[in-house]
Amino acid sequence: MQLIDGKATAAAIKEQIAQEVAQIVAAGGKQPHLVAVLVGHDGGSETYVKNKVLACEKCGFKSTLIRFEEDVTEEELLQCVDKLNKDADVDGFIVQLPLPKHIDEQKITMAIDYRKDVDGFHPVNVGRMSLGMPSFISATPLGILTLLQHYQIETSGKKCVILGRSNIVGKPMAQLMMQKQYGDATVTVCHSHSKNLKEECREADIIIAAIGKPDFVTADMVKPGAVVIDVGTTRVPDATRKSGFRLNGDVKFDEVAEKCSFITPVPGGVGPMTICSLMKNTLAAGKKEIYD
Numbered sequence: 001m002q003l004i005d006g007k008a009t010a011a012a013i014k015e016q017i018a019q020e021v022a023q024i025v026a027a028g029g030k031q032p033h034l035v036a037v038l039v040g041h042d043g044g045s046e047t048y049v050k051n052k053v054l055a056c057e058k059c060g061f062k063s064t065l066i067r068f069e070e071d072v073t074e075e076e077l078l079q080c081v082d083k084l085n086k087d088a089d090v091d092g093f094i095v096q097l098p099l100p101k102h103i104d105e106q107k108i109t110m111a112i113d114y115r116k117d118v119d120g121f122h123p124v125n126v127g128r129m130s131l132g133m134p135s136f137i138s139a140t141p142l143g144i145l146t147l148l149q150h151y152q153i154e155t156s157g158k159k160c161v162i163l164g165r166s167n168i169v170g171k172p173m174a175q176l177m178m179q180k181q182y183g184d185a186t187v188t189v190c191h192s193h194s195k196n197l198k199e200e201c202r203e204a205d206i207i208i209a210a211i212g213k214p215d216f217v218t219a220d221m222v223k224p225g226a227v228v229i230d231v232g233t234t235r236v237p238d239a240t241r242k243s244g245f246r247l248n249g250d251v252k253f254d255e256v257a258e259k260c261s262f263i264t265p266v267p268g269g270v271g272p273m274t275i276c277s278l279m280k281n282t283l284a285a286g287k288k289e290i291y292d
């Protein structure tokens, strides 16, 4: 079994980005600028946003964090999005999800200018990605594709089972894995109502688990030599940690690791790659690589 080191891979990519940014700035160009909008004080969201700000520093980007309290109105948030859309100094921005229940996430996502949508969540980017056109690709799927490439894992013609059908991971991942220029794989998507989920997994060459259920994928579900990508990052109580919790993936790591050819750990696997893909998208936004 080979451990896929997302942290090291992400660090190397951020280093490349930093070099490119230094060249751009030396030539008189503009430093890429990413803005993150954070509503409330959810522990997980706080950590991700903090990691994004740190990654911006590593890449030589300008970064801004805009905070709102939990009771912000939809109108106020839409006004903020509108301002960021119009601000020529802002190359890309994200509104951290989940949002409080009284705010319509879809409405907010739709309001973001797709040319600044470095999360790749806007329907224009989702649609273009599905058609194989240039677009911002949502960061977690892009990070997973990058890891597969980096570790030279063959995907073409392989049977890939994706667990989960979320808009930000499962669905775009399925699209990308089936497309000729990305995964070129045979893709099956399983979810909470799938009747034959275990059987599908047992036949998979590649399993991508993105359901948010700790330790869901067990050794009996994995074919010997399969590649296992774990997207789950659930906080579970752990009295032995000073934080009081630990991050748990969707895969029962110890027993699955013994059986598979490659596996991503949690933490240190897909999470850091998600952040570094957001940096890639922000650089592309700054360079106006996708949209003028």
Ligand SMILES: Nc1nc(=O)c2c([nH]1)NC[C@@H]1CN(c3ccc(C(=O)N[C@@H](CCC(=O)O)C(=O)O)cc3)C=[N+]21
Pocket (backbone or CB within 6 Å): 047, 048, 051, 094, 095, 096, 097, 098, 119, 139, 140, 233, 247, 266, 267, 268, 269, 270, 271, 272, 274, 275
């Ligand atoms: N608009 C929006 N865009 C997102 O990209 C987005 C979002 N909302 N909402 C939540 C999910 C989740 N997500 C993660 C990012 C980094 C780590 C990450 O850095 N994980 C580290 C550990 C972090 C820790 O120590 O807690 C790791 O796995 O090694 C994990 C998960 C982005 N998301």
